[in-house]
Structure formats: structure tokens, C-alpha cells
Amino acid sequence: MPVSGAIVEIEEGTEEAVLSGLARIPEVSVYGMKENRIVIVIDGGSLGVIEKSTNRIQSMEGVTGVFPVYSTIDE
Amino acid sequence: MGMKRLITILLVLIFLPVISMAASKKHPPVQVEQACSECHEAEAVTWQEHKHGLMGVGCVVCHGDLEKNFLKRPGPERCTGCHAEQVSGRAAGHKTKPKSCWTCHNGHTLLTNQGR
Amino acid sequence: MNLTRRQLLKYTAAIAAASAIGLDLPIPKGLEAAAQADKWTKGVCRYCGAGCGVYVGLKGGKVVTVKGDKDNWNRGLLCIKGNFLAPILYASDRAKYPLLKKGDKFERISWKEAMDLMVSKFGESVKKNGMDSIAFYGSGQAFTEESYFMTKFFKGGLGTNNIDGNPRLCMASAAVGYVTTFGKDEPMGAYDDMYHADCFFLIGSNMSEAHPVIFQIVNERKTKGKDVKLIVADPRKTLVAKKADLHMSFVPGTDLAILNAMAHVIIKENLHNKNFVGKHTVFKTMVDPGPPPKIEKVTWDAYVKFLDEYTPEMAERVSGCRKGDIIKAARWFAQSKATSSYWCMGLNQRTRGVWANNLVHNLHLLTGQICRPGATTFSLTGQPNACGGVRDGGLLSHLLPYGRLIVNEKDREEMEKFWGVPKGRINAKPGPTAVEMFRSFNKGDIKCLWVACTNPGQSLPNLSPYRKGMESKDTFLVVSEAYHPSRTSELADLVLPAALWVEKDGTYGQSERRYQYIEKAVEPVAEARPDLQVMIEFARRLIKFIGRDDEAKKLFPYKNTEDVWNEIRLASKGTAYDFMGMTRARLKKAHGMQWPAPTEDHPGTVRRYTAKYGDVLVKKFDPQAEDISFYGAKADGNRATIWLRPHKGPAEPADSDYPFILTTGRQLEHWHTGTMTYNVPELKRAAPYGFLEINPKDAQQLGVKSRDKVRITSRRGSLVMEAKVIDVPRPGLVYASFHDPDKLINIITNDAFDALSKQPEFKICAVKVEKA
Numbered sequence: 001m002p003v004s005g006a007i008v009e010i011e012e013g014t015e016e017a018v019l020s021g022l023a024r025i026p027e028v029s030v031y032g033m034k035e036n037r038i039v040i041v042i043d044g045g046s047l048g049v050i051e052k053s054t055n056r057i058q059s060m061e062g063v064t065g066v067f068p069v070y071s072t073i074d075e
Numbered sequence: 076m077g078m079k080r081l082i083t084i085l086l087v088l089i090f091l092p093v094i095s096m097a098a099s100k101k102h103p104p105v106q107v108e109q110a111c112s113e114c115h116e117a118e119a120v121t122w123q124e125h126k127h128g129l130m131g132v133g134c135v136v137c138h139g140d141l142e143k144n145f146l147k148r149p150g151p152e153r154c155t156g157c158h159a160e161q162v163s164g165r166a167a168g169h170k171t172k173p174k175s176c177w178t179c180h181n182g183h184t185l186l187t188n189q190g191r
Numbered sequence: 192m193n194l195t196r197r198q199l200l201k202y203t204a205a206i207a208a209a210s211a212i213g214l215d216l217p218i219p220k221g222l223e224a225a226a227q228a229d230k231w232t233k234g235v236c237r238y239c240g241a242g243c244g245v246y247v248g249l250k251g252g253k254v255v256t257v258k259g260d261k262d263n264w265n266r267g268l269l270c271i272k273g274n275f276l277a278p279i280l281y282a283s284d285r286a287k288y289p290l291l292k293k294g295d296k297f298e299r300i301s302w303k304e305a306m307d308l309m310v311s312k313f314g315e316s317v318k319k320n321g322m323d324s325i326a327f328y329g330s331g332q333a334f335t336e337e338s339y340f341m342t343k344f345f346k347g348g349l350g351t352n353n354i355d356g357n358p359r360l361c362m363a364s365a366a367v368g369y370v371t372t373f374g375k376d377e378p379m380g381a382y383d384d385m386y387h388a389d390c391f392f393l394i395g396s397n398m399s400e401a402h403p404v405i406f407q408i409v410n411e412r413k414t415k416g417k418d419v420k421l422i423v424a425d426p427r428k429t430l431v432a433k434k435a436d437l438h439m440s441f442v443p444g445t446d447l448a449i450l451n452a453m454a455h456v457i458i459k460e461n462l463h464n465k466n467f468v469g470k471h472t473v474f475k476t477m478v479d480p481g482p483p484p485k486i487e488k489v490t491w492d493a494y495v496k497f498l499d500e501y502t503p504e505m506a507e508r509v510s511g512c513r514k515g516d517i518i519k520a521a522r523w524f525a526q527s528k529a530t531s532s533y534w535c536m537g538l539n540q541r542t543r544g545v546w547a548n549n550l551v552h553n554l555h556l557l558t559g560q561i562c563r564p565g566a567t568t569f570s571l572t573g574q575p576n577a578c579g580g581v582r583d584g585g586l587l588s589h590l591l592p593y594g595r596l597i598v599n600e601k602d603r604e605e606m607e608k609f610w611g612v613p614k615g616r617i618n619a620k621p622g623p624t625a626v627e628m629f630r631s632f633n634k635g636d637i638k639c640l641w642v643a644c645t646n647p648g649q650s651l652p653n654l655s656p657y658r659k660g661m662e663s664k665d666t667f668l669v670v671s672e673a674y675h676p677s678r679t680s681e682l683a684d685l686v687l688p689a690a691l692w693v694e695k696d697g698t699y700g701q702s703e704r705r706y707q708y709i710e711k712a713v714e715p716v717a718e719a720r721p722d723l724q725v726m727i728e729f730a731r732r733l734i735k736f737i738g739r740d741d742e743a744k745k746l747f748p749y750k751n752t753e754d755v756w757n758e759i760r761l762a763s764k765g766t767a768y769d770f771m772g773m774t775r776a777r778l779k780k781a782h783g784m785q786w787p788a789p790t791e792d793h794p795g796t797v798r799r800y801t802a803k804y805g806d807v808l809v810k811k812f813d814p815q816a817e818d819i820s821f822y823g824a825k826a827d828g829n830r831a832t833i834w835l836r837p838h839k840g841p842a843e844p845a846d847s848d849y850p851f852i853l854t855t856g857r858q859l860e861h862w863h864t865g866t867m868t869y870n871v872p873e874l875k876r877a878a879p880y881g882f883l884e885i886n887p888k889d890a891q892q893l894g895v896k897s898r899d900k901v902r903i904t905s906r907r908g909s910l911v912m913e914a915k916v917i918d919v920p921r922p923g924l925v926y927a928s929f930h931d932p933d934k935l936i937n938i939i940t941n942d943a944f945d946a947l948s949k950q951p952e953f954k955i956c957a958v959k960v961e962k963a
Contacts, residue, residue, distance in 0.1 A: 003197075005204030007212055019179070031205040033178050034214040041204045043197075070207035107879045108898065108913070129410070129430070131403050131859045133271050133877045140872035148216070152227055152256070156274035157267060159246075159258035 004050050005070040008038040014062025021060045027053050102141045121183040151176050227256050233779075234709040235699045236273040237332075237692045238862045240572030241265070241402045242701025243273055244782050247693050247712045254280055254693065254713055263782040264382050264705070270403035272862055275871045279691065280713070282870035286675035286688035287717030297675075297686065302718065305685060306728060309641075312667045313729075314736035316638045317349075322618075326353035326628055326637045329586050330644035331361070331577030334697025334709075336755040337643075337722045338580030339762075340747075342592060344730040347610040348746050349737075352597060352622030353637065355588040357645045358577040359625035360652075363948035364539040365570040366582050368548025371947070372556075373831050375594050375767045375823030376582055379799035380531065380567025381703045381785060385409055387565030390420045390527030392520070394446065394551065395537015395954075399430035400859040402535075402571055406431060409533075420523050424449065424512075425537065426854070426921045427884075437519055440921050443852050443955050444841035445510035447543060450550035451838060452506035452514075453521040455498040457557055462525035464559030471819055472556050473827050476835035480946060489835065497835045509838065525558045529565025535573065536856065540953040544945045546836040553833050562801040562819045572702040574863075579700020583768060584759070588622030592759075593766040594823070597621045609762060611745065624949035626651070626942050632668075633660030643671040643722055644689065646864040648679030652951040653907050653942035654935055658682060671722055674866045678932050688719040695721035697752050698778065704785045704796070706770065708778035723752060764789075767808060767823050841955040842943035845923065849905060849957035851889070852924050853939060856954075861930035868930070881931030883912040885960065886924065890916040893960060900963040903927075905956050908938035911963045925960055929953075 010018050015033070022028050022040065027049060031039040040057075044050035050071075058066050111134045112119035122128040136156075137149040146153065151162045154176055160166035162176075179187045202216075209216045228248025236243045236257075244263025248256040257276045261267035289305035290297040300308075316324045327341055338356070345354040358366075369376045385391075385408045398406040413419045413434070423435035424446065432438045441449060457463050474494045479485035503514035524530050532555065538547040552568050560566040572578050585592035595602035603617040623631055629651060631637040651657045661668055661682040670683035673691035680686045693712035700706045715721065727747050735743040749755050753775045763786070764771040770786035772793045778784060784795040787808050802809040803818040812822035813829045821831040845852050860878035861868040868874045883901060885893070895901055897916045902909060903925065912927065912934055920926045927936045941956040 003200045003204050005206075005208035007208050029201065029205075030178055032209055032214050032216050034209075034212050037212045037214075039205055039209045039212070039214060039216070041201045041208070043201060067211075069211045070204045130407055131271055131399065131430075133860065133873075135873035135877045136271055136274060140876040142876075143872045155227075155256060155258050156269045157259050160261055160267060 002044050002047055002050055002071060004042045004044065004068050006040055006042065006054070007065075007067045007069060008040055008057055008063060009065040009067070010036050010038065011062045011064055012036060018060060018062045022057065025053055025056060028057070102145045102147075105141060118183045125184045125186070127185055148177070231258075232693065232710040232712040233260065234693055234712070235575065235701070235707045235783075236269065237276060237279065237867065238270075238272050238575060239402060240331075240574055240577060240702045241405050242575055242699060242703075242705060242707065242783070243269055243404050244707065245269065245273065245276070247276075247710075249712055252713060260782055264703070265404050268404050268407060271860060271877070272868060272871075272874065273404075275873055276692075278871045279867040280694065280716070282674065282867075284674050284676070284870070285691070285716050286672050286680065286686060286719060288688060289718070290675065290686040292684045302720070305687060306725075306732070309669055309685060309729060310732045310736055313639045313641075314733055316667075317733075317737055320638060322349055322351040323353055323622075324637060325349075325351070325639040326355075326623070326632070326641070328625070328628060328640065328642045328645065328647065329354065329356035329581065331356060331358040331572075331574030331581050333576065333580055333644045333722060334695070334752070335576060335580040335584055335700060335706075335759065336697050336752045337726060338576070338586045339584045339592065339759050340723060340726050340730070340749075340755060342584060342586045343610055343746070344726070344734075346591065346597075346617050347606060347612045348730060348734055348739075348742065350616045350618055352588050352618050352620065353628070354586060354622060355625050355628055356581045356586050357625065357647070357650065358574065358581045359587060359948075359950060360650065360953070361536060361539060361573040361950070362570075362577045362582060363587070363624075363950040364541065364544025364945055365548055365572075366587075367545045367945075367948040368552065369570070370823075371545065371832065372549055372552040372834065373800075373821050373823050374825065374827070377578060377704055377799075378567065378569045378702065379562060379801075380569050381797045382408065383797055384529075384531050384565050384567045384569070385412055388412065388527075388529050388531040389416070389418065389565065390422070390523050390530040392422045392424075392524055392530060392532040392551075392554075393431060393435075394424040394532065394534045395539070395547070396533050396535040396571055397425070397427070397429045397431065397537075397856065398533065398535075398571070399434075401573075401857045403859065405533075405571070410434065420527060422520050422523060424520075426924050427926060428919050428921075437516060437523070439512050439516050439520060441510040441512035442921075443854055443924060444541070444543075444844065445506075445512075445838070446538070447547060447550060447836065448501060448506040448509040448838040449512055449517055450547070450554065451498060451501035451836075452503050452517050453524065454550075454553055454557055455501045456503060456518050456521035457525045457554070458495060458498060460522070460525075462522065463557045467559035468557060468833075471821065471830050472833050473830045474835065475832050482946070484947070494833060494835055497837075501838070524554060524560070527560075529563065530555075530558070530560040531565060531567050531569060533569050533571055535571040537954060539570075539950060541950075541955065542842045542943050542945050542952045543836075543839050544950050544952075545947040546834070546839070549832075549834040549836050552831070556831055556833050562798060563804060564798075567798075570702070575701060576699040578702060578704070579698060579706055583700060588624055588628075591617070593763045593768040595766075606762075612742070624944075626944055626949065626951055629657045629660060632666060633657065633663075635663075635665055637666070639667045639669075641669045641671070642679060642683075646672075646677050646679045646866060648677065648682050649864040649932055649935060650929065650937065651942070652937055652940040652953055654937040654940075655908055671725065672866075673719065674870075677866050678864065678935070687725060688715075688717065689725075690715035690719045690721040694719065695723070695752075697723070698756060701783075704799075705783040706773060706778065706786060707783035708775065710779070723755070767812070769808065842952055843906075843941050843955065843957045845957045849959050850923070851958050851960055853903065853905065853936075853956050853958040854920070854924060854926050854954050855929050855936050855940060856926065858928040858930060861928065863930065865930040865932055869932070878930075881912065881928055881934035881936065882915045883960070884920050884926040885914050885916050886920050886922045887916050887918055888922045889925075889960075890914065893962060895960075895962050901960055902963040903939060903958050903960050905939040905941075905958045907941070907956075910934065910936065910939060925958065
């Protein structure tokens with residue numbers, strides 16, 4: 001199952017809403033935040049799931065970008 | 076399959092120094108009579124003005140004793156003594172179980188953006 | 192760091208992303224804190240008399256963490272000391288084996304040798320010099336089962352009242368205060384009152400450092416409540432004083448004048464509750480101190496006349512407290528919807544401690560601010576089980592269990608019958624109190640002394656002569672301790688290693704009449720044994736040694752702590768304490784229960800002496816009462832006493848030779864004599880050693896700045912300490928804590944004690960301070 005680390009960039013003031021939205025996506029874990037950038041890890045069932053999650057996050061209100069930084073493929 | 080495993084191992088090896096470096100960060104030696112506020116005045120003042128400081132939660136509760144255990148950025152286990160329900164995700168507003176309390180509770184005020 | 196491979200991969204991914212934006216992530220020590228522990232047991236914090244409920248977390252058979260009990264009164268919160276309880280069990284100076292002093296050194300011996308020696312020493316002394324040549328000094332940190340056992344063993348088994356405990360040094364004045372005012376000991380209110388009070392009157396209490404979790408509730412009530420007033424009477428500008436709406440500062444030892452002046456204002460401005468006073472009080476004065484004191488009942492008019500001289504002006508002259516503040520305090524006290532008072536050692540550790548307690552109770556009785564939510568007169572307790580084990584259980588040398596007194600023939604007969612000992616067994620004369628006991632030990636009148644679970648070699652006032660006495664080769668001192676060396680065990684002839692806290696099970700009773708059960712979580716270290724186990728063996732063997740074979744087994748048939756607890760419940764049955772309904776099974780499930788709880792379906796009593804708010808004993812002891820009844824004071828028609836107590840200053844005020852007052856007390860990070868807290872690295876780092884607080888004005892005159900070494904001297908001793916110049920103690924006052932074993936501040940303090948309670952005046956003595 002693939003594991004992907006990413007940055008979610010958000011508009012100012014939308015933190016609470018975005019974090020709640022991220023909480024509703026089971027494959028996503030939030031690790032930290034600095035200024036307007038949230039560190040997440042997507043622990044997907046397949047690369048397809050990771051892609052879907054990324055798209056879902058991208059379309060959330062307040063999100064200006066999702067930037068994958070690291071990926072690995074586990075057995 | 077072997078190749079994938081190799082890539083994984085390589086990636087992990089690349090990042091392992093980052094993890095262990097962060098873990099072994101040491102606090103410079105201090106004199107027994109020195110208070111934290113002598114070097115960390117800004118943080119100490121902020122802390123003292125907010126709820127935890129006022130209730131006597133000392134710097135050591137989060138950051139350890141500086142010698143035997145020192146935590147530059149403490150983990151949620153340091154909060155368990157009083158906030159076990161929040162740490163384990165059972166309390167209201169904490170069901171999302173972020174990996175770190177500091178995701179929402181900032182710096183030395185420990186307030187969220189809603190002031191909680 | 193036992194992460195699974197998957198967790199490691201996830202964390203690696205997170206770190207990579209985080210470093211891309213320059214964010215530091217914490218290292219996970221197990222990703223969920225609760226996963227640190229794989230088993231939890233329920234218990235109570237080992238430290239102060241607040242008695243916070245805790246869960247003790249175990250992993251691999253070791254205590255690794257604690258968390259606050261969210262279903263207990265402390266709502267899951269702990270103070271910094273409670274937070275770090277786990278390390279105290281594994282300190283390197285835990286006492287591991289019995290030790291015998293040979294010359295200057297301690298030699299390890301077996302438990303068999305230790306017990307054989309102890310029995311023969313104590314037994315021979317009894318045979319040669321009589322029952323009163325041996326003594327026991329117990330503790331408000333021992334479990335109730337242990338304290339009750341020793342009370343029965345000494346008073347009922349042996350027939351000596353040579354048994355007292357360290358609550359004599361902290362709570363005796365509060366206990367005698369409650370008894371002389373209300374007929375029975377212990378507060379009638381609860382912590383719950385803090386959620387309803389509109390006015391808090393704190394005097395002689397540094398709640399923010401001595402009872403931090405209780406302070407949390409007060410602070411919250413003040414912040415969230417509407418127009419809640421906080422009055423703090425303290426010669427120091429403590430954190431709680433800084434939060435006060437009114438901080439009354441005064442010369443230490445002059446507070447009796449202030450309290451009488453407040454009563455004076457309340458009456459002069461017609462703010463008293465005439466109805467309440469008429470229905471529920473009597474007036475008394477002491478016409479002759481004796482002993483025994485000669486008491487006379489007087490009238491309301493006599494009381495009013497007595498208060499005539501206590502004008503706010505007079506009190507200001509005597510105390511230095513502004514008269515405007517005294518008047519304001521009196522008005523707020525009387526006119527608030529619900530007023531609660533809280534005090535601790537500032538009132539108790541005084542030669543007029545009982546009087547000070549009486550005067551606070553007076554204010555509540557005068558105004559009817561009592562026996563309803565938010566209105567109560569509440570003594571804060573210092574130790575975790577001074578109430579449960581020593582005051583209630585009757586360990587003190589003048590007491591018998593559950594409100595009974597040695598001097599009362601009926602009470603003695605009742606206990607003789609209950610314990611199954613012959614009539615006349617219990618000695619009719621109360622025994623020596625703490626200071627008197629150690630003076631006797633010094634003289635050699637007491638030849639064998641057993642000290643358990645306390646540290647008099649650091650905590651007695653005017654320490655030097657008592658340390659000398661304890662060290663003497665002419666007497667035999669046994670010390671049961673969890674740590675060695677402590678400042679007491681180092682003086683012992685025989686050291687017995689004791690199980691600590693959750694290494695044994697038992698019951699603790701805290702300030703608000705809440706009894707709580709502590710589960711055993713782990714085995715004791717090395718050869719340490721639970722005190723009860725040692726006590727049972729010693730008692731059986733000593734009773735046999737003095738020729739009472741039949742009593743040896745009959746009196747002490749206990750197999751475990753529950754057996755003792757069941758007898759304790761029976762001892763309380765029918766008394767004002769009656770907690771017959773508090774079975775061990777119920778206590779295991781509950782988050783503490785407040786007595787009285789007379790039956791197994793009774794939930795416990797939040798407020799005493801009021802039928803309206805649920806005290807079922809009102810109907811039992813005073814069937815005619817409508818609501819409020821002080822049924823502990825049967826001889827006064829179930830009425831409480833308003834005492835005419837004149838102002839009297841301390842035993843040793845400041846003078847030209849010794850111009851400063853020294854007050855000793857507590858500090859947030861440490862507890863009592865520091866045997867436990869100095870073993871916690873974080874607490875040691877936060878507060879590494881004891882220091883002397885000096886007011887900046889005084890410091891300037893002395894030419895002293897912070898970190899300078901100063902010498903503090905009294906008529907009894909001298910000590911060099913580091914100065915901390917800080918605007919906390921008022922000018923003329925210096926302050927030090929008593930926690931640091933390397934700074935024995937008690938060689939300076941005064942062992943003069945209250946004539947009624949025998950509690951010493953730790954809070955006030957005269958000293959001089961100079962640059963060292």
C-alpha cells in the first residue's frame with residue numbers, strides 16, 4: 001500500500017474548516033502545520049486512492065494547492 | 076518486488092538521519108540555579124500569561140528535565156497527565172486525533188485559533 | 192521507540208513533507224500516549240490533602256505514567272507533582288533491606304533478625320520500664336488501615352496512649368477548632384461548594400502552590416461566575432493573592448484582631464443573621480486556661496460587648512492591615528449570597544491556632560453563611576490521609592476512633608467492648624503529643640520509639656535537640672521508610688524498608704470527607720514490605736511477649752486490608768461519621784465517597800448538618816430539627832459555639848535583636864520533606880534547592896541581591912541560604928520552604944505550641960538576616 005507525504009496550502013482563516021474536512025477523509029493523517037501549510041500523509045489502498053484523495057482535498061473550500069513531497073510503495 | 080523493497084529501504088535510509096538527529100538534540104548545559112526564563116524570556120512570559128502558566132504547569136512538564144530527558148518539541152504523551160481524554164481522542168473536539176497537539180494548539184499560549 | 196514498519200514509513204513521509212516547509216515535527220514516543228500503558232489501576236495521588244483521583248498506568252509490570260481521573264472531583268486534572276508520580280517508585284535511594292546501625296555504619300540484616308530484635312527491645316522495655324516506655328509516631332500519609340491498626344494495638348492491646356502522629360504538626364488546631372465550635376471534627380462542606388460560592392475568603396492559605404487543583408476550581412469560578420469576589424488575607428503576595436479582588440496584608444500573627452474586627456463591623460452594620468444566631472448558636476468564653484481550661488457560657492450581649500474594642504482602627508493599629516480593607520472584607524463576607532472560607536497552615540501552625548479557627552467559624556455562624564451550597568467554613572488538609580487515618584481513625588494521643596475521646600469514660604468503655612479487651616484496659620490519661628513525645632524520647636523516659644512513614648528528623652520545629660535525641664545510643668529508634676537515607680532514617684538504630692504508595696493497597700481520606708481506595712499496582716521493590724504486614728507481625732509477637740497469648744491472635748485476626756477495613760466500618764457505625772455503607776466493593780467502583788454513608792444504598796453525603804441538602808444523620812440525631820442541626824454538639828442542644836477569643840500575638844514576635852519574622856511553608860514543585868519529589872528529575876530541575884525569599888526593600892537595606900548567600904539566625908540555630916529578592920513577602924518577613932533536606936530550616940523554627948491543640952508555631956519566629 002502506498003504512502004505519500006504532502007503539503008496542503010490553504011487560504012488564511014480557513015484552517016478550522018480545512019482541518020475538519022481532512023478529518024473526514026479516512027486515509028489522511030494530519031502531522032503538523034506551519035503558517036498556511038498543513039503537513040499530511042495519505043496512506044492509500046492504491047495509487048488510485050491517493051489520486052482520488054488528492055483531488056478531493058484540492059477541491060475543498062479554502063485549499064489553494066496540494067503538493068506531494070514524498071512517496072513510497074510498500075508491499 | 077525486490078526493486079520496490081530496495082527503493083523503500085533506500086528512501087527510509089535517506090531520512091533516518093533526519094529522524095535520529097531530531098531525537099538526539101541536546102539542550103546546552105545549564106547551571107543548577109538558572110531558570111528557563113533567563114534564556115527563554117519571551118516564551119516564559121507568554122506561558123506565564125496564559126492558563127497553563129497560571130496554573131503552575133512548569134516548563135519541565137513539556138520539555139523534561141533537560142538532562143535525563145529533554146524534549147524540544149514534546150509529544151502528546153506529555154499532556155496525558157491532565158488531558159488523557161483529549162490525547163486519546165475521546166473528548167469532544169478531539170475525535171480527528173491529529174498526530175500532534177500543536178496542530179491546533181499553538182506555541183506557548185496553547186490556544187487554538189478560536190482562542191481555546 | 193517501538194514503531195511498526197508502516198508507522199515508520201508514514202512518519203518518514205511526514206518528515207519529508209514537513210522539512211519542505213521548514214517545520215519541526217515531534218518524535219513520536221508511541222503514537223498515542225495511552226498506548227504507553229497496557230494496564231491501568233485506580234488510585235489517589237500520593238501527595239497533598241486535595242486528594243486527586245488518578246489512574247496509574249503500567250507496562251511490563253512497572254508504573255510508567257499516571258493520568259487524572261476524569262470522573263473524580265479533580266476532573267482529570269493534576270498538578271505538576273501528581274503529573275510525575277511514576278518515578279518516585281524507582282528512585283535509586285529506595286530503602287531495599289532492613290538495616291541495623293552498628294557503630295557509625297548501617298549493616299544489612301534479614302527481616303527475621305530485624306523483627307526479633309524489635310520485639311525483644313520493645314518487649315524488654317515494657318517488662319522493665321512499663322507500658323509507657325515505648326511509643327509510636329505515625330503519619331497522615333499512612334493508609335487508614337495502618338493507622339487504625341496501630342491505634343487499636345497501642346490503646347486497646349497494650350493499654351498505652353503513647354501514640355501520636357505528624358498531623359499534630361499540621362491539622363491539630365483545625366481538628367480542635369471544629370470540635371470546640373461544632374462538637375465534631377471535619378468540614379461540613381465539600382469542594383462542590385466552590386462551584387456555588389459568590390465570595391471566597393482565603394486566609395493562611397497559598398492555594399495556588401499548596402492545593403493547585405483546588406485553586407483551579409476557585410479560579411474558574413471567579414472567571415466564569417458573575418461578580419464573584421476573592422478575598423485573600425496573607426502577609427505574602429502569593430499568586431492567589433495577586434488574583435484577589437482584595438488582598439489583606441498584615442503582620443504575621445495579628446490576624447485574630449482582624450477576624451474579630453470583621454465580626455465587629457458585621458454586627459455594628461447590622462449585617463448578621465439574627466434568626467440563624469438565635470436558632471443555632473451558643474456563646475462561650477474561657478475564663479481560666481487551666482489546664483484543663485474552664486469554660487463559661489455567656490450571652491449575645493456579652494459577645495457584642497467583647498467585640499467593642501475590636502474596631503477596624505484598633506485592628507489596623509495592631510496588624511498593619513488597612514481598616515478600609517477590613518470593613519470591605521466584612522461587608523463582602525456578610526452580604527454575598529454565598530461565602531466560603533478556606534485556610535490551611537497559616538492559621539493552624541500557630542500558638543493561637545485553635546482560636547484562629549474558632550474566629551473564622553464565628554464569621555460563618557454570625558452571618559448564616561453555612562450549610563448550603565457555596566456557603567461553608569472549610570479547612571484544607573495538608574496530607575493525603577491526615578483526615579481519614581489519623582483524625583477520623585483516632586490515632587492522635589487524645590483520641591479514640593470516629594469522634595470518641597480518651598478522656599470520656601463512656602467512649603473508652605465502648606471501644607473496650609468493641610475491641611474485646613478487658614474493662615479499664617484503655618488508659619484514661621491522654622498520651623504525649625508530637626513535640627512532647629520527642630522531648631520524652633530525648634530525656635529517655637520513652638526508651639523505644641517506632642516512627643513510620645514520616646520524617647521528623649527534618650520536619651520537627653526547633654529541630655536540633657530532637658535530632659540529637661534521636662541519634663542517642665541510650666534509646667532505640669526504629670524507622671519504617673521508603674527511602675534511605677532520609678534525615679530521620681539516618682539517625683535510626685533499625686531501618687525497615689517500606690512499600691510505597693501503589694506497592695500496597697489501602698484507603699485514603701482527603702479534605703472533603705472523601706474516602707478513596709488505592710489499588711495495589713506493583714510489587715514492592717527488593718525486600719520492602721507494606722507497613723500493615725510489619726505492624727501485624729510485630730503486634731502479635733509483642734502482645735505474646737508480654738504474656739497475653741490469647742489476645743495475640745484474637746485482637747488481630749486480619750488476613751488482608753479488607754478485613755481491617757470491615758472492622759473500621761463497624762467502628763464508625765452509629766457515630767457522626769457512620770460510613771458502614773462504604774464497603775470495599777463500592778469503593779473499588781466509585782471515584783471516592785463522602786461520609787456519612789450509613790447504608791450500602793446510601794450514595795454518600797456532600798453536605799453535613801443540613802437535612803435539606805441531604806445529611807440523613809440530622810433526622811437520626813436531632814429528629815426535631817427542620818433543616819440545620821449541629822448534632823455533634825449534643826451537650827449544647829445541637830448548637831454551634833461562637834467563641835469569645837481575644838487577640839493574642841505569636842510566641843516569639845520580632846524584636847530589636849531579631850528584627851525579622853520567618854515564615855516557613857510550601858512550594859509548588861515539592862512536597863513535604865522532598866524524599867519523593869527531589870527524586871523526580873523534572874521537579875528537581877524546576878526547583879533545585881531551598882532559598883530564602885526577601886522583600887526588595889529589606890534586601891536593599893541589607894545590601895543583598897538575588898543569589899547572594901545570606902545567614903539567617905534565630906535563638907535556636909543558624910543557616911546559610913541563597914537569597915531570592917522578590918516582592919512576595921511583605922517588608923519585615925522572610926520566607927523559606929521546608930522541602931530541601933540540605934537546608935534544614937527547622938533548626939531555626941520555634942517549638943512553642945498551642946495550649947489546646949499542642950500544634951507548634953512553625954509559621955512565626957524571630958530571626959536576623961545578614962549577608963553571609
